[in-house]
Structure formats: C-alpha cells, structure tokens
Amino acid sequence: MPRYFVIAIVLTLIGFAIVGKAMYIMTAEKGYWGTVQQKLKHDSIPVKPVRGNILSCDGQLMASSIPEYKIYMDFQTGGPERDSLWQLKLDSICNGLHALFPEKSPEEFRRHLEEGRLKVTKSGIGHRHWPIWKRRINYNTFTEVRKLPIFRMSKYKSGFHWDEYNSRNRPFGSLAQRTVGIMYGEIDSARCGLELSFDSTLRGQNGLVHQQKVLNKIMNITETPPVDGMDIVSTIDVNMQDLAERALLEEMKLPEVNADLGVAILMEVQTGDVKAIVNMARVADGQYAEAINSAISYRCEPGSVFKVASILVALDDGVIPRDTSYIIHTGSGVKEMHGRLMKDHNWRRGGYQDINVAKTLEVSSNIGTSHVIDQFYGGHPEKYVQGLYRVGIGEDLKLPLVGYHKPNIRIPDTKTTDRSKYWSKTTLPWMSIGYETQIAPINTLAFYNAIANDGKMMQPRFVTKLTKEGETIKEFPPVVLKERIAKPETIKMMQTILEHVVSQGLGRKAAPLSHAFKVAGKTGTAQIADEHGGYHSGVTRYWLSFAGFFPADAPRYSCIVCLRKTGLPASGGGMSGVVFRNIAEGVMAQNVKRLVDDVRDSTSNFVPVVKTSNEESASYVLNRLGVKGEKPRKVETAQGLVPDVTGMGARDAVYEMERRGLKTMVYGRGKVKSQSVAAGTAVKPGIVCELRLEI
Numbered sequence: 001m002p003r004y005f006v007i008a009i010v011l012t013l014i015g016f017a018i019v020g021k022a023m024y025i026m027t028a029e030k031g032y033w034g035t036v037q038q039k040l041k042h043d044s045i046p047v048k049p050v051r052g053n054i055l056s057c058d059g060q061l062m063a064s065s066i067p068e069y070k071i072y073m074d075f076q077t078g079g080p081e082r083d084s085l086w087q088l089k090l091d092s093i094c095n096g097l098h099a100l101f102p103e104k105s106p107e108e109f110r111r112h113l114e115e116g117r118l119k120v121t122k123s124g125i126g127h128r129h130w131p132i133w134k135r136r137i138n139y140n141t142f143t144e145v146r147k148l149p150i151f152r153m154s155k156y157k158s159g160f161h162w163d164e165y166n167s168r169n170r171p172f173g174s175l176a177q178r179t180v181g182i183m184y185g186e187i188d189s190a191r192c193g194l195e196l197s198f199d200s201t202l203r204g205q206n207g208l209v210h211q212q213k214v215l216n217k218i219m220n221i222t223e224t225p226p227v228d229g230m231d232i233v234s235t236i237d238v239n240m241q242d243l244a245e246r247a248l249l250e251e252m253k254l255p256e257v258n259a260d261l262g263v264a265i266l267m268e269v270q271t272g273d274v275k276a277i278v279n280m281a282r283v284a285d286g287q288y289a290e291a292i293n294s295a296i297s298y299r300c301e302p303g304s305v306f307k308v309a310s311i312l313v314a315l316d317d318g319v320i321p322r323d324t325s326y327i328i329h330t331g332s333g334v335k336e337m338h339g340r341l342m343k344d345h346n347w348r349r350g351g352y353q354d355i356n357v358a359k360t361l362e363v364s365s366n367i368g369t370s371h372v373i374d375q376f377y378g379g380h381p382e383k384y385v386q387g388l389y390r391v392g393i394g395e396d397l398k399l400p401l402v403g404y405h406k407p408n409i410r411i412p413d414t415k416t417t418d419r420s421k422y423w424s425k426t427t428l429p430w431m432s433i434g435y436e437t438q439i440a441p442i443n444t445l446a447f448y449n450a451i452a453n454d455g456k457m458m459q460p461r462f463v464t465k466l467t468k469e470g471e472t473i474k475e476f477p478p479v480v481l482k483e484r485i486a487k488p489e490t491i492k493m494m495q496t497i498l499e500h501v502v503s504q505g506l507g508r509k510a511a512p513l514s515h516a517f518k519v520a521g522k523t524g525t526a527q528i529a530d531e532h533g534g535y536h537s538g539v540t541r542y543w544l545s546f547a548g549f550f551p552a553d554a555p556r557y558s559c560i561v562c563l564r565k566t567g568l569p570a571s572g573g574g575m576s577g578v579v580f581r582n583i584a585e586g587v588m589a590q591n592v593k594r595l596v597d598d599v600r601d602s603t604s605n606f607v608p609v610v611k612t613s614n615e616e617s618a619s620y621v622l623n624r625l626g627v628k629g630e631k632p633r634k635v636e637t638a639q640g641l642v643p644d645v646t647g648m649g650a651r652d653a654v655y656e657m658e659r660r661g662l663k664t665m666v667y668g669r670g671k672v673k674s675q676s677v678a679a680g681t682a683v684k685p686g687i688v689c690e691l692r693l694e695i
Helices: 002-027 030-039 079-100 106-118 139-145 193-197 199-203 238-252 303-317 357-362 366-377 381-390 427-432 441-452 488-504 572-590 615-625 650-658
Strands: 042-047 061-073 160-169 207-214 217-224 231-234 261-268 274-282 327-329 334-337 340-343 354-356 463-468 471-475 480-482 520-528 541-550 557-566 663-668 671-675 688-694
Touching: 002 030, 061 106, 061 139, 079 106, 079 139, 193 199, 238 261, 238 274, 238 557, 238 572, 261 441, 261 572, 303 357, 303 366, 303 381, 303 427, 303 441, 303 488, 303 520, 303 541, 303 572, 327 366, 334 366, 340 366, 354 357, 357 366, 357 488, 366 381, 366 427, 381 427, 441 488, 441 520, 441 541, 441 557, 488 520, 488 541, 520 572, 541 572, 557 572, 650 663, 650 671, 650 688
Parallel strands: 663 688
Antiparallel strands: 042 207, 061 160, 207 217, 231 463, 261 274, 261 557, 327 354, 334 340, 463 471, 520 541, 541 557, 671 688
C-alpha cells in the first residue's frame, strides 16, 4: 500500500504541472504562440481529376486528356544564395529558353525575366507568380525546361513553379469535330458536341488537398481524393467517318458544285447508331472546316425528299390505293394551284402527262404529289399534318447533343397574326412537296431509316456506354421512338418505290457502279431563302439532298447527303446522289468477306498445274511447297530419238531437245503446243525443231 500511495502522489503532481503549464501558455505566452500560428499556412486547395476519354465504337481514342503546363517564377523564394546563382546562370537560362521557344530571342527573355525580378509588389521586391512563357506547354517541353539551371532545383529553393492543366487531344484531328466536341483550352470548359452534353460525366469530381507548412516545407495532406471522369464509347466508326468526309469534300470542291455547306450522316438501320456525321462549311479563308453541327441544327425546307412522307400518309390513310394505280394528270408540267402556278422540273419539255403515284415519286413530280394531297386533304388539312407526325417526319428526336432543333411543321391556323404561321390555301400543296416546313437533316434521315427498318423508328444514338478502367458503368441501349410509323403493307410498297427511284428514276446517279448491291432512296432539289429571308435576291440558292438506304433488299445502313450551293447547275440526284453512292460503295467494300469457294469456276485450279518436265525437280518443288498434286509426266524417249515435249514449259523443252543434240527455235509463250519434228524421229546432225508455245 505505501508503494501505491507514492505512485498516486507522483501522478497527481504531474497532473497539476500539466494544468499549470497549459494556463501559463494561455496567458503569459499567448502572444508568442499567436505569432507562430500566423506563420503556419493551412490551405485547402482543389485537385482536378483527369477528364474521361471519348472513344470510337471500336475503342479508338477520339478525344483524350494530356497534361499541359504554364510555368512561373517566384523571385522572392530562395534568398541571397539563389540570387547570386541567378546572376551567374541567367545567360544559360535565356539561351535554353530560346532553344525551346525560338519565337523569343535570348535578349527578350532576359529583359522579361529581369522585369519580374525587379518588380515592386506588396510583399517586397520581386513578383511571386511571374509567367516565364505566355502559353501552355506540353509535357516533353516541360521536362526540358526543368533541366535548365536553377529550374532543376526544388521549387522552394529556385522559385520555379507551375500550374498543371488537362488539355484535350484529338488523335484524328478535325474528324467528327463538332460531334465529338471542342474544349475552351484556357478555362477547360466544353464548347459543343459530346464534350458539352456529357461534361459532368467526363469531368469527374474535384478532390481536396490540405496544405500545412511545417518548418520550411509544405506538406500536402489529401482530404478527399479526386474522382476521374468516365470514358464515353461513341457510335462513330473512324473508318466510315473518314470515308464520308472525303467523299463529301471531293464533291463540294468541284467547280460546278462549289458548295458552301455540306452534310452527310450515316446510320445503322436496326439500332439507329450514327456511324458517321460530317458537317463541312466554307470558312473565312475559303477552306472547308467543321464550324457548326448543321446535321442536327440547320433547319430548312427539305425539298423533294419530303414527298415520300406526303405519299406515305396518303397510302397509309387509304385515300389512294396501295397498288399505286391511281392516275394523276400532270399535263404539260404547269398547273394552277389556288391562284399560284405549280411547275414540274421538266415543264419546258412538255411535262409528264398522265402518271401513277409510283411514277410521281420516281420522277419527283411536284404536280403529282401536290394534286394528291390537295385533292384528298384540302377540306381538312389538319388530318394531313396529323399524318405527318404519325409517320415520324415531325418527331422530336430528343437528341443528347446541344444545338438540336426539332422540326417545325405548321398546324392549320388562319386566325394567327404571325405571318410565318398563317395557313393559306396554297400552304397545303406547297407543304406537300417540301416547302413551308423547316426540318434538320437528322430528322429526315430518321424517317427514311424507319422505312428501311420496316416501319420501326429508332432514336439516333451517339453513345453506347460509359466505362471506367475497362468496366462498363452504364449502357445506353437503342431507343424505339415509334414501333410502327405506318402499316406493314404501306412500308413494303414504299420500299419498292424508293428502290425504283434509283433503278429507273431520277436517283440513278446514286446506284453503285459495281452493281454488287441495290440502293433505295429519294432525291431533293429545293430553292431556299437567302440570309435575308428572300427567294429572289438575284442569285438563287439551292438545297440539294439525297436520302436513302442500302442494300435495298436487306437494309443495313441509311444515309443522307445534303449540299447548299448558289446558282445552277443544281441536282440533288446528280450531286448529293454521287456522294451517297461513293459512301455506300466504300462502306460495303469494308464489309466484303469472300471465301475462296466464291470465286471457283470451271476454269479455276486449286492445285497448280505442273507442266511436263523433269520429274525429280518438279517433285522437289511440290514437296517443299506442301502441294499434293499429280506428278509431272516423265519424258521416256530413248536416247537418239526426238522426245515428245508437248505440254512442257520452254525451258524444260529446250533442255530435253538440246541434250539429245537437236537445235531448237521457240515461238510464243506458255506451254509447248506443237513441235515441228515428230516425237520418235531419229536425231540427225543439223536438225532444227521449231516449238510453238501457247498460253
């Protein structure tokens, strides 16, 4: 017990000592420790995560993050030791910077750095965040800068420091640039495309680092680690995208075309996957570039490609028979429609006279289409407009891309004061042929894709899934917007008509030259308003288009090509149709897979034919090649007699002849067809044998 008593007294005294010391620190030394606390820096700074990648459908990088740096100098760090070293190594530093950045001379670098070193600030002489170079630099350049004198020292001794950024790199350059997206480099902000639509997904979440100064060093304590962004797997096929872009540009640059805007979209029929989307426009320097995503945002009057929707409504409503036997009298190609003249494109050549409904689309007759719609829907135009929305041409696709504009199809209203919405007697016939509506190319393609897909309308898909570290986080399955846009028999009839448009109508230029597969589609040539909203400003502007699908008998892809040009010539089939054909042939060529049996015919030989020759030599070659075939015929002619060399090659035949003492003359190529001296003839001095060879 005495021993425990002593321990208790000692612990009590220690406790009183601790409390007393604490009171002393809180009172007598309060000022001192307050000063110490002010010198300790407690900063919580955000840490940026790595932005996710955008991948093509087969996993190729279309946009990825790479580090970039902005480099600075703190001239108040390091003390006298650093200052003396600075004066000694300044020339070497400036020469090294000039070698890395030739735009600026060593003298200019010297003046710039000395300006920062001598600058008077609130905290003293010398700027604490003086930029060494005005722009960001890549990692390779950054590592070279860090090898320079002083800069290779620690940041607390040298004053050299930097800000790190995640820069966006596109390995395929401008390919699908407006769809993949663009970043504002200096502020790391998305401008357009998938970069903008999926910005929060790609960006990830910032982390938080707590900085605390201990003695002369700063310790980083991670409070919240950053969460890197997820990767996006797009539907874009790099090869198809490149093919579509080259085909479109090649046509736009032709002197007779000289287009100022071009669009091409390639879509997979069953899924709605957008495999290629091209947006080319002439920019300030006269070159072509992806400036605006016109494929989803440029709404204009679509022209004759809209006639398919009009006829489809009429066929599906049953106002005209599905056998397309209904005859339309188009006359000489000019017809008055409610006080305004409607003309067919061949009105100067006498028009089409009497044609049926199928022929109306094949030759793209304005009078034929407008007559059907005005005849059967003139008394209740709202039924026609409802039919347009039913077949999907006016469907809001709800695309995930910023900038998409849904179609603008007017509803009959004669009481509105808005002139652009007013419904007159001429609205219906002109709307039926693709005027007085505004539709983006992506909507027109979605409609044609539904026809190719037996009536099922798919939402155009740009992203298939989100991944992280190779694992799928979220999938985006194909979305069906409409299970059926029209009755099955109506769809089948329209598929046949569109195939005839290409095989025997105005769409012949879209037919593949190889004839390896069939194409179905429709041409469109529309006069569009100028930038002031007028049609008669002295120069006519045209919107040329071709929309369709291929192969026609088992559709796999749908495609639309649009060109905007000024002046004649202007032909949707002859210009846009050519681009469509080149894209279709290129895509189908990429998918060609042939078996050797496919090219076998009656004249083909899988085992090489061996000419009559030296048996030993020929057998050796066949064995080395691993070819099992018939052995060559052995020359069995007695010495002193002319051998039979028919079927031999020239070299072996001459060898057999001359080793028996005969002189030989060879004519032709291939194998020996005949010899002038019959086999078995006795060899006599001076005999010359002529050998006739044929392939």
